[in-house]
Amino acid sequence: xxxxxxxxxxxxxxxxxxxxxxxxxxxxxxxxxxxxxxxxxxxxxxxxxxxxxxxxxxxxxxxxxxxxxxxxxxxxxxxxxxxxxxxxxxxxxxxxxxxxxxxxxxxxxxxxx
Amino acid sequence: xxxxxxxxxxxxxxxxxxxxxxxxxxxxxxxxxxxxxxxxxxxxxxxxxxxxxxxxxxxxxxxxxxxxxxxxxxxxxxxxxxxxxxxxxxxxxxxxxxxxxxxxxxxxxxxxxxxxxxxxxxxxxxxxxxxxxxxxxxxxxxxxxxxxxxxxxxxxxxxxxxxxxxxxxxxxxxxxxxxxxxxxxxxxxxxxxxxxxxxxxxxxxx
Numbered sequence: 001x002x003x004x005x006x007x008x009x010x011x012x013x014x015x016x017x018x019x020x021x022x023x024x025x026x027x028x029x030x031x032x033x034x035x036x037x038x039x040x041x042x043x044x045x046x047x048x049x050x051x052x053x054x055x056x057x058x059x060x061x062x063x064x065x066x067x068x069x070x071x072x073x074x075x076x077x078x079x080x081x082x083x084x085x086x087x088x089x090x091x092x093x094x095x096x097x098x099x100x101x102x103x104x105x106x107x108x109x110x111x112x113x
Numbered sequence: 114x115x116x117x118x119x120x121x122x123x124x125x126x127x128x129x130x131x132x133x134x135x136x137x138x139x140x141x142x143x144x145x146x147x148x149x150x151x152x153x154x155x156x157x158x159x160x161x162x163x164x165x166x167x168x169x170x171x172x173x174x175x176x177x178x179x180x181x182x183x184x185x186x187x188x189x190x191x192x193x194x195x196x197x198x199x200x201x202x203x204x205x206x207x208x209x210x211x212x213x214x215x216x217x218x219x220x221x222x223x224x225x226x227x228x229x230x231x232x233x234x235x236x237x238x239x240x241x242x243x244x245x246x247x248x249x250x251x252x253x254x255x256x257x258x259x260x261x262x263x264x265x266x267x268x269x270x271x272x273x274x275x276x277x278x279x280x281x282x283x284x285x286x287x288x289x290x291x292x293x294x295x296x297x298x299x300x301x302x303x304x305x306x307x308x309x310x311x312x313x314x315x316x317x318x319x
Contacts, residue, residue: 027202034195041191041309045184048314055318066310070303077198078299084131088144095148099155106156110163 033076040069119282125207129288136289143293147300154304157256158311165316167248171241174249174316179233183313186229187305190264193222194302197295204291209282212291216271219298223268230261253312260308263301270294 044062047053053061075081080089116133126132131140165174200215234254237243244254271294278287 023202023206027199030195030198030202034191037191038188041184041187044310044314045180048317049180058318059315062310062314066306069306073194073299073303073306077194078296084128087141091141091145091148092151095151099151102152102155103159103162106159107162110160 029076033072037069037072040065116285117281119284120207120288122207125283126285127205129204129207129283129285130292131289133285133289136285139289139293143296147296150300154256154259154307157252157259158307161252161256161312164248164252165312168242168250169247171246171250173319174312175319177237177240177242178313178316180313180317182229182233183309186226186233187309189222189226189229190302190305193219193226194299196222197298201292201295204283204288207283212283213275213279216275216291216294220268220271220275223264223271223298227261227264227268230257230264234258257308257312260301260304263304267294267298267301270297 044065047058047061074092079085080092116135120126120129129136131137168174196215197219200212200219203209203211203215242253243250245251274287274290274294278290281287283291
């Protein structure tokens, strides 16, 4: 009986420890993505500020950096990579798809007029 | 169990924000709202991209924008996004005081961002760049101002949420509310990433 109780507390402790480690891991992911986003921002500002990077290239380059940074936000900070996010993912993907069409459509309409 | 009851470490669910039907509905509904907001901001971005060179006699984007201010604002908002994710981490561990601490830091950073934006807009008005001075002015203030309005709304949201639930601990009722606020705040930061890229940085190279 005493042995049985002991195993149960051990299992419980083990689970608590597992959870704690999982949180620690998640925190590390958040910190890493924060550092990545700071770096992406710095690179984007540098590409524009510096004269060494050609302007036409810099514009394309910083747009790509923005997309990468948004990926970090959505997947790691907003937990889209976690389980049970299928509907949210489709909601966002369709939103982004319409957004892209909208930006190109409206900007194009004004530009050609 | 009453959903408004303070959760203990023993009965704390793995996903308190989705442990009730109401929480699940809020979670899904809010994500669909964010998908819609993406399109809403896209209309403003499209308009801005079309009109950004139509500055009439007013200052152009190159003359107007000052990168150090924009960089500082970007850092404030990016850091506030990190602190709100820390608050969500505290939410998952049933640590309400830690959650409150991180959300208050998030709020302060958000208010700092707003202060910088107000200062920036005032400078622009002095230089003759106003809402009615040109098509560029209208498009600029609509887009950037709409984002600033989202930040201001977020600040009011977290203030009321914190005050209302200050002594309540984490419950199945307020866990989804805290969680959704954090999602909203990240989304506001996502929009800012495109604003500093498309409006400010691209404005510097013409």
